[in-house]
Amino acid sequence: MTHRKAAWQIRLEGKVQGVGFRPFVYRLARGAGLVGWVSNGLEGVHIRVQGEVEALERFSAALLRDHPSIASVTHAEIEEAPLGTDSSFVVRESSREGKATVLLLPDLDLCESCRREMTDPRNRRFQYPFITCTDCGPRYSIIQGLPYDRERTTMAPFAMCPECAREYRDPADRRFYSQTNSCPACGVRADLLDPRGLRLASGGEALDVAAKRIAQGEIVALKGVGGYLLLVDAANEKAVAELRRRKQRPIKPFALLFADLDAIRREACVGPEEERWLRRREKPIVILNRKEGPTRIASGVAPEEDTLGIMLPSAPLPALLLDRLAGPVVATSANRSESPILATEEEILAEWGEGVDAVLSHNREIESRLDDSVVRLSPFFRQPILLRRARGFAPLYLAQGFELGREAAILAMGAQQKATVTLAHQGNIYLSQSLGDLEGWEAQENFRRVLAHFRRLLSFVPRQIVVDRHPQYTSTEEGRSLARELGREAEEVQHQKAHFWSLLAEHSLFWEREPVLGVIWDGTGLGEDGAIWGGEFFLWREGRMERVAHLDYFPLLLGEKAIREPRLSALSLWHSSEALRARLEAKLRPTERPIFRALLARGGAPRTSSIGRLFDGLASLLGLSDRVSFEGEAARRLERIALRAARTLGGIDKLRNQEPYPLPLPSSDGVVRLDDLREEVARDLVRGAPPGEIALRFHLSLAHLAGRVAEWTGARHLALGGGVFQNGLLVDLVEALWGEQLSVYISHDLSPNDESISFGQMVASAWRSGNLRKAG
Template identity: 80%
Template sequence: MSSEIAARQIHLDGKVQGVGFRPFVYRLAREAGLVGWVSNGLDGVHIRVQGEREALDRFWEALLRKHPPIAAVTHSEIREAPLGTDSSFVVRESSQEGKATVLLLPDLDLCESCRSEMHDSKNRRFQYPFTTCTDCGPRYSIIRGLPYDRERTTMEPFPMCPECAREYRDPADRRFYSQTNSCPTCGVRVDLLDSGGARLASGIPALDEAAGRIARGEIVALKGVGGYLLLVDAANPRAVEELRRRKRRPTKPFALLFADLESIRREARAAPEEERWLLRREKPIVILDRREAGGSLAPGVAPEEDTLGIMLPSAPLPSLLLDRLAGPVVATSANLSDSPILATEREIVASLGHVVDAVLSHNREIESRLDDSVVRFSPFFRHPILLRRARGFAPLYLSEGFELDPEVAILAMGAHQKSTVALAHQGKIYLSQPLGDLESWESQENFRATLSHLRRLLSFVPKRIAVDLHPGYASTEAGRGLAGEWGLRVEKVQHHRAHFWSLLAEHSLLWEREPVLGVIWDGTGLGEDGAIWGGEFFLWREGRMERVAHFDYLPLLLGEKAIREPRLSAFGLWHSSEGLRERLEEKLLPVERRIYRALLARGDFPRSSSVGRLFDGVASLLGLADRVSFEGEAARGLERIALRLCRALGGVGAVRGREPYPLPSFPSGGVVGLDGLRAEIARDLVCGVPSEEIALRFHLSLASLVGRIVEGVGCRRVALGGGVFQNGLLVDLIEALWGERISVYIARELSPNDESISFGQMVASAWGSGSLRRVRS
């Protein structure tokens, strides 16, 4: 007896568009002998299938288990449907009805199949710099609308030639419904321009000429997936120094682009986990330990650094360019200081025409600007720490352990530095790429444009808006403006609490019965008492967050100026130390000494508990940095020399018995006094103790303090957040000292720095409205 015929209607939501899901469904249904259709919608993928019940059951099981590896199903529904008259299985045109809930897919790197075609002289895509298929290629950077179809991307101006159209319609071809499909006949054109924008060459000759110019020491701008990069030969000292001079970037390390792992291994030491990250689909910059000798890189690539920031090409164009060069290139973002990465030919010529010698560009527009993502590993326990969560990650965030009420619509505006925006929409979370520091008009324009783009894509109208407590932040001002437009109340979330909210949600600690200590250390954030916070201890207990301790307030001389000049933090912290008087005054002009001493005598300065400024002060005392040209420069120097000594001693395990500088175990009145630490550091300096010994003891003091306060407040869990915990040595020391007695949580899918503030603001708002639910695995 034949099995009963039935029909079913299926809805799948999640990471199901732009990943080859419709071709997968088509082939699966045809193999199972089913009829019906599959279609993209604003809310995911819709499927109608009809056939024997046993075949339908097998189809449903395979649908959820065997989908493309780059896909992710976050929600699935199946229900019985009336029998229809379908005679075959087809891919229907996309529907634009309903609400947009489908996840926006990050950009994907070049797959191996496309790479092989690109290097096959007999293939029609030989040397074609925009080769893609359903498994690879740009996504978020080119999307203009949903559902994800070619006509709603920046590929729309490129009609497919007959051969590409045949591939697009052929179920047996891996380019079946590949929205970025193109070839040299119908696709994107690569051009080489001079610094004034005049075209010099196109196609393969453009690639050849660009490579020749780089080999001759010139600076070439390359249009990448999310914006332009500035390239020079990384082995040419004169070219690297010229790039630094023209871009006015004196010391900040440059990122490097290598062709393959083999060439990376000649310059850096990459552990297995680091190599896996280099090869991941996101293709981030990975911070690797450089080899001590034998390298060919120019000294100016990363002055004073023991590490190199290295990535592999994520797209065909840079890959083909590297094929024409003898070694790696510097690949640094093409932008003005603190401004967004440039994304159009007009911008590159107008803003950096004086910097570049030529521009390797193309005629596909970039809809969303994206920098490269950056990751480092802690030196001993090998914890990955995301320093920048951008291309390859944004704007996708798949939560684990909790879900949002689909009816809640929250817009979180983030911080002022390393700004991001977060949207809670239809039960999904969207976290933008980093949008820079909102000091410049260009950064603020990019901030507004990105927010507008996400709102338009999702037809998003917020019901709640969360902002930072600081009234002068550009993000806060923008949030107030939008709240006025929609008649909403602004919810203020204190900066460091937002960091802690982010960690609590990421690790599903919000529902823990046992208390959790949040150790949130960074450079700057307005506190609830009007001071500048940055060395905070919060306790999460029974659904409430309480500030239980903080570092003693130190003088922040001239406010923002102290951030750029660590010598001011050193002077503010140690100005009363007679033993260091001469050392400190050498850092100041006579007029500065009088002004700063008068300010200190009057108490005329902002107060700050910032651990970031504490790092700055110690670094300046040790002669590492009196002024900085980029954020975190002083702290990096301090970690670098401490890590050198730690490794020489045999690792973090070998330093556990060393004596830390004194910090109170149980702070009086919740204040961690600094007198003992300051006095002993001063004494060590006067006695000529080596700088690396002082730096390591300083790190050890902070790590020791964390565990003592965890035990002092009576809990066994600690979450570490804020920009200070980009310091891998500090993270490892805490684990080495306390890991057997307490559970330590750090950011995994997010960054510990201010990029996570918007996510934390969103979580705080959702928790306050009762819109968060725990999901047990």
């Protein structure tokens, strides 16, 4: 056995800051009798250890194997170094040299150990709403600079008291080196404010009064991890109606915040998969099926819906507030629709004034605004579908199956609706939170702010800038102007193709020997032929992406206005149907009729293959929705009645034998004609078939088509993407019909909607520039 001494220099990259990594290394090195130091650097964790070679080997193996479970190491480098004179093992000051490549950690929910302390009357943090440790607490939402240290977070103004400082320095303490460490004596303070900003109460009393106000039916704003939420008693019909009135939100469902899982079980069906998602550390809103029978939830919370969007508290403050209430609360973001979530006291007071009855705030600032994330589970196979990826997930994305070259410095600007940005930097991927629709000035400002924040944090200078083809997207304009500034040419990736690139990367399908069919269905994306695409079939074969088929074009009446008025899609799709003439005319005011007749006859409207608009058109035809108050409303109604019909039939197995509407295979020019489907739908309507039955057959036809086109192209893999695949019934139908013959892929870590466009753009650019390769 050798007793040779050596010194090793170790560098780790990945999710290694803000996860208790330095304390872990410290204890491990001390335990192994090694000397040296550990410190945070811009790219991760640096370690120098010295001792017997055998001990060093054991140490490095344990380093990669036993690290905190929320951490992950993406890259490790070990080098022999000259022996030094260290006499013990210490945690060193962070180094700010080199390039920032460390991954930014998402915000972490309250951990079990902290929850126990918070509810233990003998603990000095009893009832402290900002309790954290190395395993929990805010991260991304408070980080202002790198490496991750308190002085570069919004915790900087809070100086630790002697007791907190002692914990921070004590290697045996679970708050050793915890950057967010604080207590009631030295930490963050909760305040209850009146609508003019006057303080009504502080600390525990602020929570007591806020709870009482909510119980009395008032609207209380709460400063959450990523911004302000509006809370009302979920059982109070009047309070919920008042919230709808003040928020000017007629029917879009509100999310609910529950104290615990048992309380959720009383209102909703919670199977193992649902439970897993509710408990996950990201604490997303999970869309659950309502339970049959009596309910305490006010009907105004989710009118029409068979589901409820429910989450558990992600932070101690809401958890403590819920403990003071007898039941769940509505928790909806306090912004006006489509503007970003409000993050400062000034904003909430200025925006709402007397519109809220009180504000439960605190004095720790929010650096990055984050909405709550939302996930649904498909109705039959319980496949998770992310509808919004924000708090808890962003800005982390860990590639699986592929890696990016370190030379790649790519900035991808995303779409216009459900905007995000993606950065490829030093081999890492940073995917922003959902930034909403970039229509209003505030949303555009927030978009620029997030982009600037990432660039500053990482000292990021893009070499490649990728934009959508649509020249008027705010994201495209921003990208082009940045490219000009840097003297570069912006690169374009077509919208639906970006969806497909995203799927190819997520499932690492680039190197499949068999072709992959990308079925990309969504609302609108500017196509390469000038038409508005949205019902597309792409084939990935031997490293090339090709559009092989698409839905037949139909006119998009009044362009973007069609999105808000499904009746326009019904008109453009079915206007030549004699049988439906009266039905369609009834949707128009007499003065509108000649205008639309002329528009359709002249053929001047842009053409579209959008399946989103096809959903809209059918929803309108079935009398479900002629004008919508939120995006996706018509499609959601269509899915709902189809799902009810499917359940009446007795589940997914029965659906395999149902007759779909006729949708022919693509003709030689790749066009899938809609005439037969339109005609049969009209016939069903005229004979008075139940809308649910028609809606279900429609879903079934699309699911059949996806697989039949795959067979037609010889593809063995079927990748489904685009906003239409937020539809859980459709996803399950494809799986039920084709899951045995084909490998079916949907997004797991990203949303199928436009949030993943920036990621897909980045992937396309990395592939084209030779910077994307199979993971070794």
